[in-house]
Amino acid sequence: MQQPDAPRYYALEQLAEFSRTFAALADILPVYRRRLDKYLQTDKAQAKEIYELILKERTRLASLMGEARLCLLELGEEKLAAVAASLRPQLAAFPIMAPDYQKLSDILAAFAAELPQPQTASAAVIGRLMNSVKMGYYPTDPLHVEHITRGIAFPPGVTTNVFDPCCGEGLALRALATGNNCMTYGVEIDEQRAAEAQERLHRVAVGSFFHSRISHEAFHAMLLNPPYLSVLNENGGKARHEKRFLAESYEHLIYGGLLIYIIPYYRLTPDVARILCDNFADLTAYRFMGAEFERFHQIAIFGTRKQREDGTALAVPFLESITEPAKIPELSELPQGRYTLPAQPVEVPLFKGVVFNTAELARQLAASKSLSKRLAKSALDGAAKRPILPLNVGQVGLIGGSGLINGLAMCDHPHIVKGRIIKAISSTENVTQQDRLGNAVKTTVTETASNQLVFNILTPAGFKSLT
Incomplete structure (x- = not known):
């Protein structure tokens, strides 16, 4: 109870x-x-x-x-x-x-x-x-990733972008991409797992996928194995992560891009099936093999993204096809090269996570044209230059007071210069009242404060102070 x-x-x-x-x-x-x-x-x-x-x-x-x-x-x-x-x-x-x-x-x-x-x-x-709650993180095992990879035909001569919105330690995505000319992109909410993923993937955004900023229509394939949460959230909401991940991630695929969606077969509810049938063509489902299926009841659903259309009529037969797990073919039966990725080079201009990531920031700064223009220096900027005209007295005072000419001056008479500004006060006395005999009875003293530039110069002959 x-x-x-x-x-x-x-x-x-x-x-x-x-x-x-x-x-x-x-x-x-x-x-x-x-x-x-x-x-x-x-x-x-x-x-x-x-x-x-x-x-x-x-x-x-x-x-x-x-x-x-x-x-x-x-x-x-x-x-x-x-x-x-x-x-x-x-x-x-x-x-x-x-x-x-x-x-x-x-x-x-x-x-x-x-x-x-x-x-x-x-x-x-x-x-x-x-136990289901404790095991909400289910990394895909290497054998099943191998079968998934075998079923994908990667286009020759084209670098494809592969994406995992909840990549964990990056093991599955790395295995899928190795040897297939891929750029790997992952998002991971757990910082420790994200640190592991950064050692394996090209780009890793740290933090919640739902608050990340990632380009749409930028990836050739997406491996989506969301966490299978079994409890209600704090406010009693009943949204399942597997549905929300699917609904909010599929737009990152290019049209014709491949979705690999891994969930327990009993989580393929009518609303999830409707999202799949509305947005994906050539849908197939394969169950995991042996003890792995007995343990987690997972299936892998494949489909290529299409223009959105009403898939109501397709959702019911698709659901019926996986009603009985024993009738779902095993993943080992996925034909080699069953799904071909589009031979279309694509850039990923925006890929930012929620949590500050120094590695990702360094990559973004290196790719920033505006920043490089700001920091760029021409040969003229970097060389030592003399003023076109001689400095006047006021300019010499400003430069000297700022400390720009402090230091050793190597010339015919070497010397060390130290410029500084001091406050000088001058007093003036004015007689404002006199008695009948002409003697001063009231004197006004006026003090004036001013900044005075002083150059201290040390020469081989001694020390001098110039004001």
Whole structure:
């Protein structure tokens, strides 16, 4: 049982909502059916509205049952997930004009009662979720990266840009790029992992990907293996990182660029499938192999970016193709050179992370034309020069007071010069009042302060002070 201060797990919270919805529909659908019978006799227009309402609820019910199945798989509740998978097509095809909804109502109520709840979830379920939280960082293992790389045809003679929005230590992206004439770009939020990645990748932005500044349409391929967070955020939001990373990163690919999207198969929800089908063509999915799949349930989805279009009709069959993991081909079956990267050279003008990164700053300064122009010096600027005209007395005073001519002067009579400015005060007395005998009875003294330039000169003959 969850304690009051325990984490709120996404899958459990979702199933709690599904349970309430299924129970409510179990109660209300028979009521709608009786109303439909009533209005069929008295008000055809009202009957049509009730019919359309039941049709809408039937569609929603089937969709929610599919989402419940994915959450159950995340919890490791395979038996209940199998029940949900069996119920979904039956609900979608349930005859609205069936005379009795009681059996449907009983099934929904019973299924709702069986769903795990945050307050009553078993220790085994909570344990699996806690392990999932601890292992939110899943680096792709070298064997699977090798299979992914084999399935990509890199264009000869073209340097391609490959990007990982959550690159970790950079191992996977480095392995994919090695020997394929690639520039590697990664973003990593953890500073320690980012430091490791900087040893392996060409460019690393440190900090959150969502606050980084990176050029759009600048990369030929993107390896996206987002963190799989299982808990709600601090304000209770339910946005999954795998969806947000996909939605906010795909625009960095050029059109025709390749997406490699790695997630647990039960995280491929209808909204994620819709993003993929709206923006990518030639979508395929391959599951990880052996113990790696048993441990993390990961699949790799491949697709090439296309102009955005409505992919609603494509999303459903794409989802259906991965409903049963056993029917998803293994990654080792990905044909060699299955996806060809565009033979189009592309620059990456903007690549900045949130956290100050000295290595990245040095690269940006080196590439800054405006800065180099500011710092550039011509041969004339760097050479010693004499004034075109002799200095006047005022200019000599300014230069001497500023210290620019201090030091050793090598000439026929070597000497050391030290110029400085001192404050000089002069006094003037004025008799302003006299008595009848002509004697001063009031004198005004006026003091005037001024800056005075003094040159101290040390010569072989001795010391001199000039003012």
